[in-house]
Amino acid sequence: MKLIIFDFDGTLVDSRKLIIESHRVVFGQFGFAPPSEDESLSLIGMSLELVLSQLAGPDAPVGNMVAAYQHLLPLLRADAAFAEVPFGGAADLLAELAGHGDVRLGIATGHVSKAVEPALERFGWLNHFCTVQTADKAPSKPHPAMILQALGESDVDADDAVMIGDTAFDIEMARAARVSGVGVSWGYHRPDRLRAAGASRLATDMAELREVLFETISSSRREL
Known part of the structure; x- marks a missing residue:
């Protein structure tokens, strides 16, 4: 086997469009400048908590940001402009x-x-x-x-x-x-x-x- x-x-x-848009929306919600596309995509594959810690910094409200991502993801997937x-x-x-x-x-x-x-x-x-x-x-x-x-x-x-x-x-x-x-x-x-x-x-x-x-x-x- x-x-x-x-x-x-x-x-x-x-999932490039989905990733970039989700970063743009969530970082904006929490008052952070969104990361560049290269920064965002370079960390894909790691868990979201680690990605956010690196992109937004160790003092960012990572738990709240993760929750925001999980709420946003199905909404973006329902939009053909962003779905995988x-x-x-x-x-x-x-x-x-x-x-x-x-x-x-x-x-x-x-x-x-x-x-x-x-x-x-x-x-x-x-x-x-x-x-x-x-x-x-x-x-x-x-x-x-x-x-x-x-x-x-x-x-x-x-x-x-x-x-x-x-x-x-x-x-x-x-x-x-x-x-x-x-x-x-x-x-x-x-x-x-x-x-x-x-x-x-x-x-x-x-x-x-x-x-x-x-x-x-x-x-x-x-x-x-």
Whole structure:
């Protein structure tokens, strides 16, 4: 059995507009100048509390800001101008992988459960995943807990798992859990940063990611 764990934002969906607008609104509500787009996107993947602490400073009312984000998120998702959009080919790839009897799928995201699960359900993806690891279940990336918990829930060994992500935090988390980490170049961290974090492979589009994953699956079958 092979476990393929996906990051969400920047890997499966383009959430750039949602992230930037949510920062603009919430920072404005609390009297802070909103961070730049580069600052905002550089921290995607970490838990929201850590992101806000870095962007707004340690003295910011982080708990209240997090609550404001959780209230705002469904409102922005209901607006087509800001809602996440799956990257081309993501839905087909997930459906194809989910159809393989010897493959299990997981999610590891900086979102909390009540934020990511409605999005997965909206895209028709929720049933694809046997494990969904979120910021309310484990420490923030790059701590390895999300992957370790996913392995336990899936009953898969680390040698038979791979983490797919667009940020250095995803790759560092994979390395800490002794799992192979594959980077994707269409997300929020540059390819050189993913390589420096230790990505074993780097996919430049969804078709190449498919090749990498099915090559991994085929290799596991040959070993058996």
